[in-house]
Amino acid sequence: MSGNEAQTTTRTVAQATLVRRARDKLAYKPADVSPQRRLQRRYTMRLWSVRHARFLEWVYARFADLFLALHPVWNAIGYVRAERPVKFIERQVKGLMFDCRMCGQCVLSATGMSCPMNCPKQLRNGPCGGVRANGHCEVEPDMPCVWVKAWEGAQTMRATDAILAVQKPVDQSLRETSAWLRVTALAAGERGDRPESGA
Amino acid sequence: MTTRPPQIDENPAGIELPLEPLPGHSSRGRLERVLRRGEFAVTAELNPPDSANAQDVYERAAIFDGWVDGINAVDASGANCHMSSLGICALLTRMGYATIMQIACRDRNRIAIQGDVLGAAAMGVANIMCLTGDGVQAGDQPGAKPVFDLDCMSLLETVRTMRDEEKFLSGRALTTPPAVFLGAAINPFAPPFDFRPLRLAKKIAAGAQFVQSQYCYDVPMLEEYMKRVRDLGLTEKCFVLVGVGPLASARTARWIRSNVPGVHIPDAVVARLEGAGNQKQEGKRLCIDIINEVKEIDGISGIHVMAYRQEEYVAEIVHESGVLKGRKPWRREPRADDALVAERLDHILHDNASETPVDMVKDVVSE
């Protein structure tokens, strides 16, 4: 008898309904962000960074020069040994300013200072077709679309056209490494001095 | 063997074989020929079956016979599980249909995708459409792991590299490159609007040769977009096909508007449907009206009809809008040997004839 009842109830609730009910709980959450923290989060710093993209572009240019000037120091310490502390600082700073995900191949200067790895689809070449009419993300309705912001940021920057370059797919083997050090090592390599131990 | 004259864009040695390569063409398929000849092309989307029955696919494709130049095989659109695009293409190319295989970056990584591209090209798929794909939250399996290893842009570039430079993304050489015509999707109806035309330029730079748009229900918006696209000189480098489709009712329209990401339906359209006596009929009428407006826009090379669950209307819509201007797209026609097979099958199925050798001998002996 009770088995019969169970049958009738299961028959009335379709699988699609169950899925729809559970959708909020199941939907994709970007790594490292719990649902609670996501609710608290207002994306304040990230949006500030985009608004001040031009200023940050200027800061970063100075900063990159400084890092390159320090090349002999890095070489003396050894790029491999410098990796850990530099990575730590880079993660803290960029994490605060851009919600950085440490992909290890920073393209912030080509994306209006809006980190593309925060896009749930991790698009690095522009917005998907699902952006909501209010400019929010298709996947996470409470988050402004990363690429709508990127476009706004890029408009204020000096290198307005950088956003039009086609970006290569992410090299997953570079995750969790310092982009600062790599860029510096590459620039130094181009200048002619080779890093002692590869970065 | 063939008793009927071969149709235009058909290999006389067999309908399932690739066409003669033409200079300046990157594929050996029918769709590229139609577009490059400057004809107004029509493509349609096949509703992928939730079954393992090949007949389901053939039946759904037969509805489009003689009305479309290419059939899109969708790759789990809306993140809902269906028969794979590769599987549908395998079935359809055997029968000579021109397929457009969609690849979404949501479900497979670069290793799987590059392998599928080679396999598809070997089967005779001449058109590949590179998409990002909807997020998994939109579909029936929101617990799935979203892959998004590549994005549509890097996917386009990957396939282009495979075709033109004859190597994998890793640089390893291919012995025979995939000869495919490359497509992408555009959505002129979603923000950021200033970026959208430039994004098309980016896709073309990455390798797109034709694009199909999201559903168009707002023609002035499309006109605006196309104006900027023309100003950028993009229509010379790429064929633009506009997505259209009938809405079944005002209720569906509202549902799509709030549940399907990236579809923009203006209030006027919903109101028009609401005011109509027969909403389904009005939805079809509306679709035809939109096609008639769209085909007049400069730089539009064709339409892409997405009549989800209303596939039977595609022929009517194409016919009534007159976009083909009397042209007859390729259609599958039975050949002499097909008739023989059909007759034999009919005999086996309906005449109760016994086919085992033992029975045959018995029949002969008793006679």
Ligand code: SF4
């Ligand atoms: S709407 Fe924007 S942030 Fe969301 S998935 Fe699409 S591109 Fe990424």
